[in-house]
Each structure stands twice: as structure tokens, then as C-alpha cells.
Amino acid sequence: MKVKVCGMTDLHTVLTAIQYGADAIGFVFAESKRRITVKKAKEIIQQLPAGILKVGxxxxxEKEQIEKIIEQSGINVVQLHGDETPQFCSYFTVPVIKAISIETEKDIAEIEEYKCDYILLDSPKGKYRGGNGIVFNWDLLKKCQLRGRNIILAGGLTSENVVSGIKLVNPYMVDVSSGVETDGKKDPEKINNFIKAVKEYKREDIKC
Incomplete structure (x- = not known):
């Protein structure tokens, strides 16, 4: 099971997360309390192992601005967390994660329209698109419409509930941000506990 830690803003915490076993690091270039500059992201990314996914x-x-940031920062995956269309998501040469906010079964049906490399399932929109620390209704996913897709489970995950989410959703990856923070800052101990909980879980085959 792979782990993405999102909303990272400093090299020390990023390297600590990777040391604990993080597979992907997220850098937020949109409006957010975790927003990072392109310059700072580049400084961090230049010092990361090649095998780590660096997600913007x-x-x-706008597409042109995203392409510019890809070139300037060194990110190798794009996460689109807004109202981007399926056509827009097909424009990029790097892998794309399309985030879908889940409130009803209708939102799950929307996933079929997107042929992206990854689909990220997140909680309903709050003040920001993502990182709001809210768990959505995982029961909406019980019918297994998502087999064959690289699903990333996000939204209010913590070391205490992440295994329950994995058991129910059977994702390719889990994504955490606020769930590993203390007073709005990434907490190395919480990052360690989260990744440890995920990596120690032995996934069982799920038959739909």
C-alpha cells in the first residue's frame, strides 16, 4: 500500500516522511494555508530520490501555468483538485490525479468520465479543495464500481482510521495532510504513526 503525504512545505519534514516510507509528496500551488512557492518546491524536489512521486x-x-510550474519546479505528477473537465485532464504529458469530492452516488458515477492515471476520492469541498480533515461516507463505495482504477483515498484520514478505510475501499494509495498535523504543522511522530499503520496492514483480497 502506497502513501502520499500532502501539503509539505519544508525539506526536513519531507525527508523525514520519505525515511518513514512515504511514496509520494504533495506540494500545494493553489490557495491554501499549505501553499508553497514554486521556488521553494524546486529547492526541495532537487534533493529528493528519483523514485518518489512529486505531486503538484x-x-x-490554466494549463499554461501548470505546464510552467512542471518545468520550473520538477514535479512529475499533476493533481487537479478543482472543476477540471475530462478533456482538460488529458492535456498533460505527466501522470494526472483527478480529485473527486464524494457526497452522493452521483459523484462516484462521475469518475467514469475521467480516464486519468489516478482518481483521488476526497471529502466534500470546505474552505479549501482538500485538506479539510473531514471523512466522507465510505459506505458509498461498497458496490465496488472502482475496480481496475488506481484509486487514492483521501479526506480526514488519520493513523486511527486509515486501516478501516483501506479495508472498505481497497485503494491503490492513501493520502494524508491534516491528519498528520499538530496545530496546523506537519508532526513527524504523526507522520510516522500514519505510515506505519498503512505499511503494517496486510491487505486481503477483496471479491466484488
Missing amino acids: VFVNE
């Missing part, structure tokens, strides 16, 4: 998070950004 965008919300309703």
Missing part, C-alpha cells in the same frame, strides 16, 4: 496540486489553474 492545482485548483482550476
Whole structure:
């Protein structure tokens, strides 16, 4: 099971997360309390192992600006967390994560329209698109419509509930941000506990 830690803003915490076993690091370039500059993201990314996914998070950004940030920062995955269309998501040469906010079964049906490399399932929109620390209704996913897709489970995950989410959703990856923070800052101990909980879980085959 892979782990993405999102909303990272400093090299020390990023390297600590990777040491604990993080597979992907998220850098937020959209409006957020975790927003990072392109310059700072580049400084961090230049010092990261090649095998780590460096994800840039965008919300309703113009394609030209996203491409510019890809080139300038060194991110190798784009996460689109706004109202981007399926056509817009097909424009990029790097892998794309499309985030879908889940409130009803209708939102799950929307996933079929997107042929992206990854689909991220997140909680309903709050003040920001993502990172709001709210768990959505996982029971909406029980019918297994998502087999064959690289699903990333997000939204209010913590070391205490992440295994329950994995058991129910059977995702390719889990994504955490606020769930590993203390007073709005990434907490190395919480990052360690979260990744440890995920990596120690032995996934069982799920038959739909």
C-alpha cells in the first residue's frame, strides 16, 4: 500500500516522511494555508530520490501555468483538485490525479468520465479543495464500481482510521495532510504513526 503525504512545505519534514516510507509528496500551488512557492518546491524536489512521486496540486489553474510550474519546479505528477473537465485532464504529458469530492452516488458515477492515471476520492469541498480533515461516507463505495482504477483515498484520514478505510475501499494509495498535523504543522511522530499503520496492514483480497 502506497502513501502520499500532502501539503509539505519544508525539506526536513519531507525527508523525514520519505525515511518513514512515504511514496509520494504533495506540494500545494493553489490557495491554501499549505501553499508553497514554486521556488521553494524546486529547492526541495532537487534533493529528493528519483523514485518518489512529486505531486503538484492545482485548483482550476490554466494549463499554461501548470505546464510552467512542471518545468520550473520538477514535479512529475499533476493533481487537479478543482472543476477540471475530462478533456482538460488529458492535456498533460505527466501522470494526472483527478480529485473527486464524494457526497452522493452521483459523484462516484462521475469518475467514469475521467480516464486519468489516478482518481483521488476526497471529502466534500470546505474552505479549501482538500485538506479539510473531514471523512466522507465510505459506505458509498461498497458496490465496488472502482475496480481496475488506481484509486487514492483521501479526506480526514488519520493513523486511527486509515486501516478501516483501506479495508472498505481497497485503494491503490492513501493520502494524508491534516491528519498528520499538530496545530496546523506537519508532526513527524504523526507522520510516522500514519505510515506505519498503512505499511503494517496486510491487505486481503477483496471479491466484488
